Every structure is written in structure tokens, then in C-alpha cells.
Amino acid sequence: xxxxxxxxxxxxxxxxxxxxxxxxxxxxxxxxxxxxxxxxxxxxxxxxxxxxxxxxxxxxxxxxxxxxxxxxxxxxxxxxxxxxxxxxxxxxxxxxxxxxxxxxxxxxxxxxxxxxxxxxxxxxxxxxxxxxxxxxxxxxxxxxxxxxxxxxxxxxxxxxxxxxxxxxxxxxxxxxxxxxxxxxxxxxxxxxxxxxxxxxxxxxxxxxxxxxxxxxxxxxxxxxxxxxxxxxxxxxxxxxxxxxxxxxxxxxxxxxxxxxxxxxxxxxxxxxxxxxxxxxxxxxxxxxxxxxxxxxxxxxxxxxxxxxxxxxxxxxxxxxxxxxxxxxxxxxxxxxxxxxxxxxxxxxxxxxxxxxxxxxxxxxxxxxxxxxxxxxxxxxxxxxxxxxxxxxxxxxxxxxx
Amino acid sequence: xxxxxxxxxxxxxxxxxxxxxxxxxxxxxxxxxxxxxxxxxxxxxxxxxxxxxxxxxxxxxxxxxxxxxxxxxxxxxxxxxxxxxxxxxxxxxxxxxxxxxxxxxxxxxxxxxxxxxxxxxxxxxxxxxxxxxxxxxxxxxxxxxxxxxxxxxxxxxxxxxxxxxxxxxxxxxxxxxxxxxxxxxxxxxxxxxxxxxxxxxxxxxxxxxxxxxxxxxxxxxxxxxxxxxxxxxxxxxxxxxxxxxxxxxxxxxxxxxxxxxxxxxxxxxxxxxxxxxxxxxxxxxxxxxxxxxxxxxxxxxxxxxxxxxxxxxxxxxxxxxxxxxxxxxxxxxxxxxxxxxxxxxxxxxxxxxxxxxxxxxxxxxxxxxxxxxxxxxxxxxxxxxxxxxxxxxxxxxxxxx
Numbered sequence: 001x002x003x004x005x006x007x008x009x010x011x012x013x014x015x016x017x018x019x020x021x022x023x024x025x026x027x028x029x030x031x032x033x034x035x036x037x038x039x040x041x042x043x044x045x046x047x048x049x050x051x052x053x054x055x056x057x058x059x060x061x062x063x064x065x066x067x068x069x070x071x072x073x074x075x076x077x078x079x080x081x082x083x084x085x086x087x088x089x090x091x092x093x094x095x096x097x098x099x100x101x102x103x104x105x106x107x108x109x110x111x112x113x114x115x116x117x118x119x120x121x122x123x124x125x126x127x128x129x130x131x132x133x134x135x136x137x138x139x140x141x142x143x144x145x146x147x148x149x150x151x152x153x154x155x156x157x158x159x160x161x162x163x164x165x166x167x168x169x170x171x172x173x174x175x176x177x178x179x180x181x182x183x184x185x186x187x188x189x190x191x192x193x194x195x196x197x198x199x200x201x202x203x204x205x206x207x208x209x210x211x212x213x214x215x216x217x218x219x220x221x222x223x224x225x226x227x228x229x230x231x232x233x234x235x236x237x238x239x240x241x242x243x244x245x246x247x248x249x250x251x252x253x254x255x256x257x258x259x260x261x262x263x264x265x266x267x268x269x270x271x272x273x274x275x276x277x278x279x280x281x282x283x284x285x286x287x288x289x290x291x292x293x294x295x296x297x298x299x300x301x302x303x304x305x306x307x308x309x310x311x312x313x314x315x316x317x318x319x320x321x322x323x324x325x326x327x328x329x330x331x332x333x334x335x336x337x338x339x340x341x342x343x344x345x346x347x348x349x350x351x352x353x354x355x356x357x358x359x360x361x362x363x364x365x366x367x368x369x370x371x372x373x374x375x376x377x378x379x380x381x382x383x384x385x386x387x388x389x390x391x392x393x394x395x396x397x398x399x400x401x
Numbered sequence: 402x403x404x405x406x407x408x409x410x411x412x413x414x415x416x417x418x419x420x421x422x423x424x425x426x427x428x429x430x431x432x433x434x435x436x437x438x439x440x441x442x443x444x445x446x447x448x449x450x451x452x453x454x455x456x457x458x459x460x461x462x463x464x465x466x467x468x469x470x471x472x473x474x475x476x477x478x479x480x481x482x483x484x485x486x487x488x489x490x491x492x493x494x495x496x497x498x499x500x501x502x503x504x505x506x507x508x509x510x511x512x513x514x515x516x517x518x519x520x521x522x523x524x525x526x527x528x529x530x531x532x533x534x535x536x537x538x539x540x541x542x543x544x545x546x547x548x549x550x551x552x553x554x555x556x557x558x559x560x561x562x563x564x565x566x567x568x569x570x571x572x573x574x575x576x577x578x579x580x581x582x583x584x585x586x587x588x589x590x591x592x593x594x595x596x597x598x599x600x601x602x603x604x605x606x607x608x609x610x611x612x613x614x615x616x617x618x619x620x621x622x623x624x625x626x627x628x629x630x631x632x633x634x635x636x637x638x639x640x641x642x643x644x645x646x647x648x649x650x651x652x653x654x655x656x657x658x659x660x661x662x663x664x665x666x667x668x669x670x671x672x673x674x675x676x677x678x679x680x681x682x683x684x685x686x687x688x689x690x691x692x693x694x695x696x697x698x699x700x701x702x703x704x705x706x707x708x709x710x711x712x713x714x715x716x717x718x719x720x721x722x723x724x725x726x727x728x729x730x731x732x733x734x735x736x737x738x739x740x741x742x743x744x745x746x747x748x749x750x751x752x753x754x755x756x757x758x759x760x761x762x763x764x765x766x767x768x769x770x771x772x773x774x775x776x777x778x779x780x781x782x783x784x785x786x787x788x789x790x791x792x793x794x795x796x797x798x799x800x801x802x
Contacts, residue, residue: 072733290728309731313471323724327691330740337738338697339731 006039006092014110014378018078022319024386028065029082029118029379036113040368046095048116052108056136057372057382057394058170062316063221072341081323082378085141086398087125087132088114095119103128105135112398116353130360131369138168138356138367141342144176145310147352149343153308153338154284158183161278163297166288166355167252168368171310171394173243176258177324177365184284186254187277189293191263193389251391256364272294281305289314291322297328298335307337317386323378336391368392407440407493408542414512416620419479420468423720429466430483437514440493447496449517450491453509457537458533458783459485459571460793463717473742474565483779484512486537487799491517496520504529506536508620511779512800531761534768538759538794539768542743547575548709548753549746550581554709554739555685559584562679564698566590567689568662569769570654570786571711571794572711575689577659578766585685588678589653589693592664592789602730652792656767671697682706690715692723698735699727718787 005075012033025058040047062083066077086108090098098104098119107121108114137143149171150156159310162179166172167188177188179384218388252261260277267273269323274282274296287294290312315321329335359365370390372381378396385394412704413434421429441448458537460700462485477484487509491499499505499520508522509515517523526536538544551557552573563580568589569575580587584635653662661678668674675697682703688695691713698708716722730736760766771791773782 079761104413180470243615274514294728309728310731311732313730321729323726325722325724327710327725328696328713328716328722330738331712332742333740334742335740337731341733341735345734 008037008054010112011036011112013081013112014375015063016078016080016082018084019075020065021067023317024062024065024086024383026379027325029244029382031376036115038113039145040115043239044094044115044117046117046119047093048090048095048098048104048106048119048122049092049155050104050106050108050114050116051091052086052088052110052112052114052398053379054087054371055108055386055398056085056140057378057390057396059139059311059313059316060387061382062386073113073316081110081111081114082382083107083137085107085121086114086396088116088133088277095122098122098124103132104214105140109153109377110396112375123347127357130357133369133395133397134360134367135371136395138174138360138365139353142170143174144345144352145342146171146178147356148173149286149308149310149340150178150284152345152348153340154286154306156182156184156284158186160220160280161272161282161302162186162284162286163189163278163357164286164288165264165284165293165314166295166388167256168248169288169313171277172286172288173252173256173392174365176252176256179284180257180259181364182357184203187260187262188256188258188260189254189262189264189273191248191265208254216225228272251368255368262279264275264293271299274300283334284308286310287312293326295326298324298329301329301335303333303335305333305335307335308339309339313386370393371395371397373397407438409436409438410514410714413436413776413795414482414510415776417477417479417481417483420476421466422468422742424718425466425784427466431504432777437516439514441495441516445516445518446517447520448490448494448503449496449499449520449523450493451505451509451515451517452492453487453489453511453513453515453799454801455488455534455537455542455772456509456511456797456799458779458786458791458797459542459547459748460714460717460786462711462783463787471690473744474552482515483783484508486508486542487515488536489517489535496523496642498631499523499525502661504533506541511776511797513776528758531758533772534772534798535761535768537796539761539766540754540771541573541574543571543794544575544757545746545750545753546743546755547572547579549743550687550709550711550741551576551579552744553684553746553749554741555687555707557583557585557685561585561684562677562682562703563587563685563687563766564590564675564683565687565689566665566694566698567714567789568657568659569649569792570689570714573655573687573689574653574793576767577653577657578707580685581658582661582760587659588661589657589659590663590664590665590674591653592666611679629749632773632801636714651791652769656769665694672700675701685709688713692716692725696725696727699725699730700733702730702736704734705738706734708736710738718784733741747780770796771800772796 010033014034015030017028040049044197062074087105088108090100090102094101103125104122106116107118162184163175164172167176168190174189176186248263249261252258262273272292278300282300283295283302283305285307287307287309288311291314370392375398381394381396384390405695411434416431416433418429442448465474488506489509491501491503494500504602507517508519509517516749533668552701563585565573565577568577569591577587578591579680649664650662653659663674679701681700684703684706686698686708688708689712771793782797784793
């Protein structure tokens with residue numbers, strides 16, 4: 001039911017139990033079913049009632065599940081549905097800007113239907129020639145994050161050496177493609193133990209965790225995956241690690257067009273790995289992971305290098321962050337290291353969309369999503385971010401509407 | 402003998418033994434006496450033979466005593482005199498720009514007399530109305546370091562909250578005074594166990610390590626020292642710790658005009674101390690020490706704060722640098738952290754001198770030096786930098802000429 005005629009329907013929800021200091025586990029969330037009337041209550045001026053289609057799993061969400069005071073973003077309420085960005089269809093509205101049948105993206109709940117009252121977070125979707133889920137990815141916050149973090153913070157120049165960690169993630173894959181379009185030399189790292197578990201099912205590359213699908217169809221697959229497929233390995237659910245690593249590096253090189261890529265889980269010595277991929281050093285590091293990788297990068301930066309600190313996903317799910325020991329490198333190398341939040345760059349959104357939409361339509365920029373099917377798989381999908389399980393932007397499909 | 406008539410005289414030297422990975426000790430240097438002819442050899446085109454007056458002890462020198470490859474500055478040669486900046490008098494010259502009787506500052510040796518061949522490091526001293534030792538302090542590299550690191554890297558604005566570590570050192574005392582002149586709120590930290598050992602001798606405040614003198618005469622002393630003196634404590638060589646802490650904080654507040662100051666050795670919890678001195682947070686941190694202090698500062702920075710990384714003196718004399726755990730603060734607070742080297746700002750020297758010389762002569766900026774007497778005390782003076790023993794710019798007086 002989604003006619004907005006005020007029927008009461010069941011509403012499956014993912015509830016956040018309580019604040020977690022250390023590693024977030026699936027058991028810190030639970031699935032429940034309540035009911036909802038598919039009509040905005042009369043006393044709820046400007047409310048918008050939506051059917052959720054795609055929900056976004058983002059690393060920053062982990063910090064809302066911690067009892068942090070004075071953070072830039074409020075903690076979640078224990079006992080309530082998890083809150084995050086999503087793409088949704090309007091079923092009923094008391095807001096003059098949105099009407100039944102509109103597609104929007106906004107801060108919404110991890111549930112089938114949501115009543116959105118913080119309507120300032122709503123953006124109407126006008127261009128429906130692209131997958132709707134892109135509006136929580138390349139056409140949403142991750143896209144603008146990559147754009148602002150690369151162009152505004154890194155001051156990139158043609159020919160510079162660019163390194164990106166978490167390079168297959170929602171933001172990293174775009175930074176690398178932007179850098180290539182500018183004429184930089186680009187290497188990405190990614191990888192994890194969990195990512196070594198892939199299979200091919202119905203012609204689609206899958207990672208094992210919750211049998212969720214990668215976005216690539218067999219036709220889009222890099223050659224090594226196709227070979228795997230053609231050779232019939234899809235009959236054996238688990239691929240050997242070596243093959244999954246090929247998949248991984250191939251994704252960065254052949255799909256995103258990076259100059260090179262490596263699986264950091266295969267490198268015993270990150271400093272040595274970086275020296276191999278960047279014998280002349282790194283001009284720009286787009287920092288997504290923190291910890292040991294940052295320490296190794298600091299040893300390999302070039303003079304007047306720039307480090308754009310987007311996040312440190314390796315550190316979010318541990319109680320005490322790892323120590324970074326090589327900050328002294330900042331001085332002799334005159335390195336600038338700068339953190340940023342995408343919220344400061346909203347004014348660039350129109351300019352960004354003007355740039356990126358044609359690139360998408362011309363196939364000059366691609367975007368890989370890792371789509372978990374159904375709210376039941378949402379907790380595992382969120383946790384997977386911190387173990388590097390996702391290949392591409394992690395999305396939860398609530399309904400394909 | 403200093404007539405430059407070619408006489409051969411004895412030349413006391415401080416020799417660097419060999420590369421040291423961990424803590425530098427006095428025994429890593431030794432005093433010896435060789436001879437030198439007080440004339441530039443005929444085959445030494447452009448050479449300048451000098452009598453050294455004041456030698457500079459700087460934290461960066463520690464890194465030349467380590468076998469670092471690819472550093473921005475070459476390692477010292479084991480078995481040779483230590484090399485650093487000094488103020489000297491020309492005894493003989495084959496260089497057209499310098500003549501006998503000139504005073505200069507340059508890269509020179511830790512010895513009584515040096516033959517300078519790297520003449521591109523020589524600056525002639527024109528203004529002799531100020532103490533000559535200032536040319537390795539406020540009128541030399543430390544001065545330009547403070548100027549560039551504060552004005553160029555921090556982008557300071559009137560009314561901002563400025564925190565300076567190692568605030569009584571060669572650079573820190575100046576940054577604080579520049580910030581006060583601009584109208585900032587300034588707090589400095591300094592302190593060490595060793596600094597708790599003071600005495601007053603002949604009306605002058607001394608610290609104990611090698612009985613070297615602080616630059617302040619009794620007439621310049623903050624009140625607490627005078628009280629100590631008047632009460633006759635100079636008869637008892639060691640002051641109680643509490644009194645020495647007063648000396649210390651008074652130096653920063655009353656001599657340099659900081660708004661507040663604290664002895665970090667007295668603070669069990671640096672985060673709590675910073676919250677006490679900066680209840681509204683820190684806009685600008687002038688980083689001289691690294692390690693735990695940086696970690697605490699990161700928790701107390703304001704949104705869009707700037708950290709100018711001048712050095713990390715607490716880390717130079719330990720084998721494995723401490724880990725910094727709170728770098729994640731860079732992201733939500735959009736902090737910019739930037740390392741710099743004074744060598745990049747030589748072009749600002751004339752502008753800097755134009756600003757600072759009048760301030761010195763008007764008494765609007767003061768400069769405190771910690772002068773060790775004689776080459777014999779030079780090794781202890783250098784090591785003292787890393788234990789925070791110095792009060793003010795650490796100088797070695799070779800000769801008062």
C-alpha cells in the first residue's frame with residue numbers, strides 16, 4: 001500500500017539499541033515491525049510521508065552511535081530507527097514544495113515508511129535518467145565530498161601523484177576518477193580479508209557477507225572476472241583469494257581507470273608498497289582510513305604535499321584510536337594536512353552536478369554500488385563498512401519501486 | 402691572539418663523535434684542542450676566517466646527529482666539530498664582501514676559530530645597537546621562524562585564541578609577543594623537572610644544569626624572583642619547586658605579556674588544563690613539542706583552527722616517536738595543520754627586520770636568552786633543549802669579545 005490514502009500499514013524498522021564505545025556489532029541493532037498511517041498528521045505542518053527506496057550506509061553514522069558530546073552532529077536516539085540519508089518516494093505531503101509521486105533524497109529513517117519533519121534535508125530529484133540510488137552516492141553527499149575534498153582542499157595540478165585509500169568506496173572511486181580526468185597519476189589502495197570472499201551468481205559478482213550483489217553485471221566486468229565466470233567458477237561459491245585480489249585491483253584499474261592499485265591486506269610493509277608505487281613520492285593523499293596507512297603515507301609524501309582528511313574509517317570502530325608516529329614529516333616536507341566536512345560546500349552542489357551528470361551520461365565517470373537487499377541485511381551492510389567488506393558505495397535497497 | 406697576522410693558535414673544539422639513534426648524551430660529544438693558523442689559506446678563494454663569539458643551540462641540530470638519508474639537511478660528519486649558526490668576528494678574509502673587523506652571523510663550527518668556506522651562509526651585521534647574540538635569536542633564524550610560522554602559516558586575526566608550546570623558547574616567546582601585538586588572547590606552556598631547579602646568584606636568576614645564567618638581571622626580574630632574592634634565598638642554591646614554577650609562569654606573563662601560562666609538568670591532565678585556559682577552545686596552535694601535548698590540543702581546537710607545525714622537540718631525542726591518537730579531530734573541526742621550514746621564507750627577512758628592530762628598541766618586544774658560558778658547557782646546553790632546561794633562547798658564549 002502506498003496510495004497515501006491514510007491506510008495503516010506495517011512498517012519494518014531497524015532500531016538502534018544503545019551507544020557503543022568499541023566495535024559496532026549486528027546485535028547493537030534489531031529489526032522490528034510497527035505500524036504507520038500513510039498520511040501526514042494534521043498537526044504536522046510541512047511534514048512529508050515517504051516510502052523509502054534506498055538507504056545510504058556511511059562511515060560518519062558510526063559516530064552518531066557513540067555518546068559524543070559536542071560533536072558536529074547529534075547522537076542517535078536509542079530505541080529509535082537508525083537515521084541516515086535515503087532516496088524515497090512521496091506518498092503524502094503537507095509541504096508546499098513536495099507532492100505525492102515526487103522522488104526525493106533526504107535524511108530519513110531505516111524503515112519502510114518515514115514521516116519526515118526535518119524537511120530542510122529534502123532535495124527533490126529532477127533527473128531520473130540515472131539510477132535513483134545514485135542520489136545517495138555520486139549525485140549526493142559522497143559525490144560532493146569527493147569533489148570538494150579533491151578540488152577545494154588538495155589544490156590538484158595536472159601531472160601530480162595522487163594516492164587514495166579506501167579507493168573502491170563511495171568517495172574514493174570518484175576522487176580517483178576526478179584525478180584521472182585532470183591528468184594526475186593515480187594509485188588506489190583497498191582490500192580486506194572479507195573482500196577476499198567473492199562469488200559469481202547469475203552473472204553478477206557478489207561478495208559473500210550477506211549475499212549482496214555488486215552493481216556490475218557480467219557484461220561490465222573486468223576481464224579476470226569474466227574469465228572466472230566463463231570457467232564456471234560460479235558453481236563453486238567461494239573464489240580463491242588470489243582471484244578475488246585480481247578482481248579488486250582490476251576494478252580500480254580497468255573500471256575506474258586508475259594507473260595502479262594494490263590490496264593493502266597483501267602488503268606486509270605499507271611503506272615499502274608505497275615506495276614501489278610512488279618511487280618519486282606522493283603529492284596528494286586523499287585520506288579515508290587513518291592509522292597505519294597514514295603513518296606510511298607521511299614517510300612518502302613529497303615536499304609541499306597535501307593531505308585531504310575526509311575520514312579515518314579504520315579508526316571508527318575501535319575503542320582507542322591507533323597512534324600516528326610520523327607527523328614530524330610535516331615539517332621538513334612542508335606538508336599541509338586539512339580536514340573538511342562536506343556540509344561547508346553545499347553551495348558547490350549545482351556546479352558539481354553540472355560537471356558530473358554529463359560525465360555519467362557519457363560514460364566518462366562510472367559508479368559502482370554494493371547493494372544489500374532488504375532492511376534485514378542493513379545492519380551487516382553498515383558494519384561491513386568498517387571491515388572494508390563493501391565494493392563500491394554501500395546501499396541498502398528497501399524497495400525497488 | 403686575533404690579529405689575523407697568520408699566527409698559529411690553539412683552537413678548542415666540540416667534536417661530534419658518531420650518529421645517535423636514541424637519546425643524545427653529553428658523552429656523544431667531546432672537547433678537544435687543535436691548532437689553527439689565523440689566516441685564510443692562499444688556495445681558499447673566498448674563505449673567511451673568524452673568531453666565534455656566540456653559538457646557537459637549536460632543536461633541528463639533533464636531526465643532523467642521526468643517520469638520516471634524504472633529509473632536508475645533511476648529517477654532521479662524525480669526528481668533526483659540531484656545526485651550527487653563530488655570531489663571529491672576521492679576523493681574515495679572501496671574500497670581497499667581508500673584511501677584518503666585520504661582525505657576521507653564519508654557519509660556523511663549535512670551536513674558538515673557524516675557517517668558513519660556505520660563505521653563502523654569511524650575513525653581515527650592520528646594526529650593533531642590540532646584543533650581538535640576538536643575531537642567532539630574535540634577529541636570526543628563530544626570529545624569522547616565529548614571524549613566518551605565525552603570520553604566513555596561521556593566518557592570525559585579532560581576538561583569536563592562541564596557544565604556544567615551548568613558549569619560553571627561542572621561537573615561542575616571540576610568537577606569543579607577535580600574537581599579543583596583533584590583539585590575540587595568548588597562553589603559553591613550558592616547564593620541566595629540570596627547570597624547577599633555579600638559583601639566584603649575584604642578583605641573576607640561574608638554572609642549575611651548568612650554572613649558566615639567565616639573561617635577566619635582577620632589575621628585569623618578575624616580582625616573585627625579586628621577592629625570592631630579597632628574602633635571601635640566593636644563599637640557598639636550590640629554590641623550592643613551587644617558587645620556580647612561579648618564576649616560570651611569571652616570565653611568560655609579566656616579561657612577555659602573555660595572558661596566561663602554565664607549567665605542563667604540573668598538569669596531570671593536559672586536556673583538562675587546556676579546557677581551563679581555553680574554555681572556548683583554541684584557534685591557533687603554534688606547535689613546538691609534539692606528542693602528548695599535540696594530542697591534548699587536538700581535542701581543544703575550535704572549528705577552522707590552524708596548527709602551525711614548527712617542530713616537535715619532545716620527539717627528537719627518543720628512538721620511536723610517540724603516537725598521536727586524536728587526528729580524527731581534524732575532520733569535524735576542519736583543522737588545517739601545516740609544517741614549514743624557515744628556509745622558504747628568506748625573502749621576508751628584510752620586511753621582518755624592519756618590523757622587529759624598532760619594536761626591540763622601543764622595548765615593545767623583549768628577548769630572553771639562556772647563555773651557557775664557554776665551549777665546555779656547550780654539550781650540556783644542547784642536550785638541555787630536549788629536556789626543556791633552557792629558559793629562553795639557548796646560546797653558548799665562546800668569547801665576549
